[in-house]
Amino acid sequence: MNKRFTSVLASGGLLLAAGIWGFSFVIVKDSLDYIGAMYMIAYRYTIAALAMSLIFIKKWKLINKDYLIHGALTGAFLFLAYVTQTIGCDYTTAGKNAFLTTIYVILVPFISWILTRKRPGIFVFIAAIMSLTGIGLLALGSDDAGFVNKGDVLTLICGIFFALHIIYTERFNRKGGDPLFLTLLQFVFVAIFGWISAPFFEGGFPAATAFTSRVLLSMLYLGLLSTMVGFSLQNIGLKYVQSSIASLFLSFESVFGMLFSSLFLHENLTFRMLCGCVLIFAAIVLSETTKKE
Numbered sequence: 001m002n003k004r005f006t007s008v009l010a011s012g013g014l015l016l017a018a019g020i021w022g023f024s025f026v027i028v029k030d031s032l033d034y035i036g037a038m039y040m041i042a043y044r045y046t047i048a049a050l051a052m053s054l055i056f057i058k059k060w061k062l063i064n065k066d067y068l069i070h071g072a073l074t075g076a077f078l079f080l081a082y083v084t085q086t087i088g089c090d091y092t093t094a095g096k097n098a099f100l101t102t103i104y105v106i107l108v109p110f111i112s113w114i115l116t117r118k119r120p121g122i123f124v125f126i127a128a129i130m131s132l133t134g135i136g137l138l139a140l141g142s143d144d145a146g147f148v149n150k151g152d153v154l155t156l157i158c159g160i161f162f163a164l165h166i167i168y169t170e171r172f173n174r175k176g177g178d179p180l181f182l183t184l185l186q187f188v189f190v191a192i193f194g195w196i197s198a199p200f201f202e203g204g205f206p207a208a209t210a211f212t213s214r215v216l217l218s219m220l221y222l223g224l225l226s227t228m229v230g231f232s233l234q235n236i237g238l239k240y241v242q243s244s245i246a247s248l249f250l251s252f253e254s255v256f257g258m259l260f261s262s263l264f265l266h267e268n269l270t271f272r273m274l275c276g277c278v279l280i281f282a283a284i285v286l287s288e289t290t291k292k293e
Helices: 003-031 037-055 057-062 065-089 094-101 104-116 122-139 150-174 179-202 213-240 243-250 253-264 271-290
Strands: none
Touching: 003 213, 003 243, 003 253, 037 057, 037 065, 037 179, 037 213, 057 179, 065 150, 065 179, 094 150, 104 122, 104 150, 104 243, 122 243, 122 271, 150 179, 150 213, 150 243, 179 213, 213 243, 243 271, 253 271
16 A cells, blocks of 8 residues: 555545534534533543444553553643533633634644644644634624634633643654554543543532433434544544654544534534635645645
8 A cells, every 4th residue: 555545545534533523513412401511521531431442352462661651741732622612612702612622723723833843834834823713713702892802712622632632642642653543542641631630620420311222322323422532533544644644634623523513413604614614625625635655
């Protein structure tokens, strides 16, 4: 399998992950009526960790100090990203939360530049700005008042953690690490961090609603598809696609999220939103056709 075909296949996997995550917005919105955000994180990642451990049980023989360190580090970044995103959403609008989260699109090449001193090509920066602008057209409504508050700051911090998660996952994978086993360890650590933290934020576990068929089916989707499959596709993709390019594909989650919300939650898809979709698509095409092999 040649390098170009592998890159295209990995890019397709990243786009599929974005689609799965896009639909998860519909699932999460419904589930929050029955279970708190912190317990939702712990619940879904426990399902993902258990399922992936059974499927890839032989990979546990790879366990060593390096895997534990990198799994804990990247798992912590992932956990903190979800926590700050979720708490931030309580203090700002959903549109601003979605928009500000995707600051990781522009932060990835800048943070990578700081860490590696390797400046990305100019088209990566142009494409990142185009993608960010497109997401803004999708997410920000005309009735959105104000800009900076506590929720906005937390959401911006969330974007930093997502960027660090992408960068450090890519760095470990490029050293020869197994991306699937690293993904599994990330799930384990996020679940651990979630179960430890949830009681402090949300009190006791809501057992009365957490095991109803509605919530259980939602958690199975979030745990198996959105978490296990989605992040496996992301981490495998980061082994073969530059992180600054991968972040653009992953940002397409907002496009899918808006489309699925319109379809299943009957939210309006305006001309402004369509313009955002076109701009993000153009950014991805630009990044793919101008990157150097």
